[in-house]
Amino acid sequence: MSGIRGDRSRAAGLLLVIATATMLAGCATATAGPPGAASPSASPSPTPTAACPQVEGVELPPDCAPYDPDHAMAQNDRYRDRMELSDESRGAAEKPAADVRAALETLRTSGTISVEAVEDAFADAGIAGIQTIGDERAVAFGAAAPEGGCIFGEVSADVLTVEIGGIIMDGGCLPAVGH
Numbered sequence: 329m330s331g332i333r334g335d336r337s338r339a340a341g342l343l344l345v346i347a348t349a350t351m352l353a354g355c356a357t358a359t360a361g362p363p364g365a366a367s368p369s370a371s372p373s374p375t376p377t378a379a380c381p382q383v384e385g386v387e388l389p390p391d392c393a394p395y396d397p398d399h400a401m402a403q404n405d406r407y408r409d410r411m412e413l414s415d416e417s418r419g420a421a422e423k424p425a426a427d428v429r430a431a432l433e434t435l436r437t438s439g440t441i442s443v444e445a446v447e448d449a450f451a452d453a454g455i456a457g458i459q460t461i462g463d464e465r466a467v468a469f470g471a472a473a474p475e476g477g478c479i480f481g482e483v484s485a486d487v488l489t490v491e492i493g494g495i496i497m498d499g500g501c502l503p504a505v506g507h
Contacts, residue, residue: 376393379393380394382394382397407496410496413492417476417477421473424474425492427454429488433488435449441467443463446469454474465484476494478493479491
């Protein structure tokens, strides 16, 4: 058994020597350049190591990669943007959206708003797979429309909105909770 360990130890040592020699050879050739090339001590311009917001009238250090913070924030919120919806899909959603709107207006004026009541209003209009966020004070909702897109909005004691539009960039009809 000790002979096998000795062979493994010698093999590992040999691999270490080969790897070290290869690294050193690479380092030696990396510093040499073609005749007339700049010396290795000449340093090129600094490589950016940090992203720095552009501020009017402020010069950034050379190690900064500039970015526009307003543009970055706008891009960060793109997940809420809705995709375009075809006229055919919008037309197919008009009747169920009107049915949902009527049922939710009844809920709003009666003061019996709840997640379950909103889900029932969609089910009665023939729409399944509703996504809701809320409680008895207010419910945001969204569901896939019959031929694509979404029927979405909000109902509370003071507000009722029912809209038809495309899915959001993040997918689905409502942003995920916590966004």
